[in-house]
Structures are given as C-alpha cells and as structure tokens.
Amino acid sequence: MLRISFLSLALCFGILVNAQQDALATLTGDGSQQWMVIGNAMTPKCSTGDATYTFSAKEVVVQECAGGAWKSTKEVLEPWNAGGKSGIAFGGARYEVKSLPASAAACKGNANCVRLTTVPDGKTDATRSIYLAH
C-alpha cells in the first residue's frame, strides 16, 4: 500500500516537472530563442506595441518599441505550478504556455506559434494573451 502511494506521488511529481520543463523547453528550444509578437511591423522602424522576447533558462530579455526605438529590459524567468497547472513567471506575472497549430487564426500562418496567457491574480478580471512566433 505504502509503495503504491509513493509510486503515485512520484508519478504526479514527474508529470508536474515534465509539464514545467515542456513550457520552458518550448520557449527556449533547449538554449536561447527569440520570439516576436505576431503582427509586429516588419519594417526597420518599429511601431508602438511591437515586442520581442528572448527566452533562456533563467531569464527573458524583453524588447519593446517605444517612440520608434527598441527598449530592452531583462527579467528573471521562473517556472511555477499550482492547482494542477504550470507555466512560467516573469515581470510580476504568471503565464501558461500553449503551443498552437499554424491553423489557429491568431497564429496568422506561423508554424512555430505559442500563446502566453496570464493567470488571473485575483485583483483584476482581465487576463492578457501574447501570441508569439519565431
């Protein structure tokens, strides 16, 4: 009986760790990977709202466009899990990571497409979704 309990516990822990690593591996590609917000202007001069995210194991470099120029910030990247869910956390928000098929309308035909959705923090009713491609 005790062995079965330990086995179940280990299995749950394994699934949890695996899910966290999946989210991170998707974004980092087992190294460092730059993702662009889908719909970014492709012209040399950026426009407000454009952003890129470069994920690596421990940090994320966020480049945001402000006044036609890129502004870069570095955030600590941490995995999280709670209530059977998992994902990554940076910049004071927790995100769930989901790989999307290229056929999803939001992906606009991009084959490598992910969605980062903020987890509600109990303070606001709104959640935010960021659609990224590389």
Next chain:
Amino acid sequence: MEDKSLNRSTDYSKAVAPFLTVLGITVGAWQFTSQMSHESKMEFSRSMYTKKLQAYEEVGKAVGDLLVVPHDERLWISAEDTLAFDSCLERFRTCYWGVLPLVEDTTVEVAMIQFKDMARFYRRGENDYHDLAREGMSLMNACNQSLESHWSRPKRGE
C-alpha cells in the same frame, strides 16, 4: 445583643436583594442580546449560503450548457455549433457579471475567468474540447470547495 445582630443581617439582606435583582436582570439581558446577535449572524450566514448555492447552480447550468453544445464532444468546434456556443457563452458571461459579484469568492472568480478564457480559446480553435471540459470541471470543483468552506471559515469581524 441577639436582637442587634438579627437587625444587622436583615439590613444586609435588604441592601443585597435589589443588587442581586439588578445583576440578574443585567445578565439575562446580556445573554438575550448575545443570543440574538449569534442568531442574526447565523441567519445572515445561512441566507448567504443559500444565495451562493443558487448562484453556483446557475453557473453549473451555464457551464453544462456550454459543454454540451459541441455535438458528440467533438475535439474542435464545428461551424454549425458556433451560433449555439456563442449564445451559451453570452449566458455564462451574464452569470459572471450579474450573479457572482454578490457572492464573490476569489477561488471561484479565478476559475470563472479561466473558464471564460478557455471558452473563447476553444471558440477560436486554439484549444480543444478536453481543455474546455477540464476548465469546466475545475470551476465546479472551486464552487464545491467554496460551499464546503462556507461554514468552516471564520467570518470577517468574528
């Protein structure tokens, strides 16, 4: 000599009797007030529980309606289901904005937001039926836990 001590004890009893009467009345009144206060608190808690139960039943119905729209629990939404799905999602949103603020519970609120988001994602073809059903189940579990904790949780100000 004996008469004097008898008189003195009579004087004492005369003085103590009204004091005891006043004390008795005060204790009785205090007990009555405290009992009434407890009763009214319990009554309020009971009515809140009933309201919560009704609200969660409404939420459960809205979730169930949304989940049965896709015929044969199809993994992805089909074109013929979108109209009915939108109508059910509207009803769920009405529930979210109209009923829940009255019986607000943070865990339920978070689960409702996540279900609402997932319904939108399913509608857009980003998530499949299993994800939607999982969020629906999480929401109903959150409602269940909220009802269970209603009586065990000490109320604010108690």
